[in-house]
Structures are given as structure tokens and as C-alpha cells.
Amino acid sequence: MSNELDLASFIRDVPDFPKAGIVFKDITPLLGSSAAFEETVERMAAAFAGREITKVAGIESRGFIFGAALAVQLAAGFVPIRKPKKLPWRTFRHEYELEYGTDVLEIHDDALTSGDHVLIVDDVLATGGTGAAARVLVERFGSRVAGLSIVIELEFLKGRDRLKGFPVHSLIQYR
Ligand code: AMP
Numbered sequence: 001m002s003n004e005l006d007l008a009s010f011i012r013d014v015p016d017f018p019k020a021g022i023v024f025k026d027i028t029p030l031l032g033s034s035a036a037f038e039e040t041v042e043r044m045a046a047a048f049a050g051r052e053i054t055k056v057a058g059i060e061s062r063g064f065i066f067g068a069a070l071a072v073q074l075a076a077g078f079v080p081i082r083k084p085k086k087l088p089w090r091t092f093r094h095e096y097e098l099e100y101g102t103d104v105l106e107i108h109d110d111a112l113t114s115g116d117h118v119l120i121v122d123d124v125l126a127t128g129g130t131g132a133a134a135r136v137l138v139e140r141f142g143s144r145v146a147g148l149s150i151v152i153e154l155e156f157l158k159g160r161d162r163l164k165g166f167p168v169h170s171l172i173q174y175r
Helices: 028-032 034-046 062-073 129-139 159-163
Strands: 012-015 023-026 055-059 077-081 091-097 102-108 117-125 144-154 168-174
Touching (some): 034 062, 034 144, 055 062, 062 117, 077 102, 102 129, 117 129, 129 144, 129 159, 159 168
Parallel strands (some): 055 117
Antiparallel strands (some): 091 102
């Protein structure tokens, strides 16, 4: 579509952040543009329109920004998936492997039901470890899961390979 914004032009590459060798995809220019932010959320929502999503599960912390806006757009509720010891109620936790060490994600144990249809949201898909961990947490409830929606996919890190059989939708791809 010719009237679409070039959303990639609103992403800033920050070399060596947060550590040497990482090129950080900074989404703050996109968030700071009302037109680009609105179009991002509209395009993310359009990919799942009519799918009767009942809950959007956003991954801390940048997944909260897109996930909350997407939940409103899809007329769904919002569920936070958080780093350990942030959530006040009882949680399910899932520990997963990083390149060096492990990490943990948590979700409230009453956040979803088997009747929910859930869309998981984050900003960036890199190696896929975070998305795969969120998937495990959500599937524990017996909910139907529509897939993972992200703004930016770093295809060269092959995150989709860790999410085999799981639908992944991205707006911007880096090869
Ligand atoms: P991964 O588990 O490797 O797919 O990493 C995904 C998580 O790390 C997401 O929550 C991203 O916000 C963050 N992340 C990983 N790599 C980058 C990057 N190059 N730029 C910005 N965020 C990143």
C-alpha cells in the first residue's frame, strides 16, 4: 500500500548497547511519532482482526507498550508477563536458558482461563528464547494461543526456529 509509512525509518540502531557487539533496536523514535505509533498498532491489530482475541499478553517491558495499545484496539484484556518478583499475586514461573545463564518470566496464576484466546506481544524477536518462554506460560492455562506479534524481527538470529509450529507475525524484518 503506497500510503503506508516506512516504519523501519523510525527505528534507531544503537551500536554496542547494552553491551559490546549488540546493535540495539531503539523504538523510541517510533513511539514519539503519533502517526508511526498509531500505524504500528493498527497494522499489528489488522493481522489478528476478527480472530476473537480475548487477552493480549505483553512481555515486560517494551511488550507492555505495544501490547496495551493492541489490547484496546482488539477489544481484549491485557495481561502482563513480568520479570521475577514484580507481580503481587500468586504466579506461575518459567525459567529458560540464555546464551550465558538463565532468566525467568512470571504470570499471575489467575490471569487466563481455558476459554481465553491469547495473543503474545513484544517489541523485538531476537533468538526467540523470551517468546518461547512466554508461550510455555500461556499454554499452561489450556488457553488457545493465536501466536506471537512483534514489531521487529531479527531474522538472522532465527528466533522462529525456537518457536516451531507457533504463528509469528512481525512488521519489520532485518536479514
Ligand atoms: P530473545 O529472547 O533473544 O528473542 O530476545 C528478545 C527480548 O530481548 C525482547 O524482549 C527484546 O526487547 C530484547 N532484545 C533482544 N535483542 C534486542 C535488540 N537487538 N534490540 C532491542 N531489543 C532486543
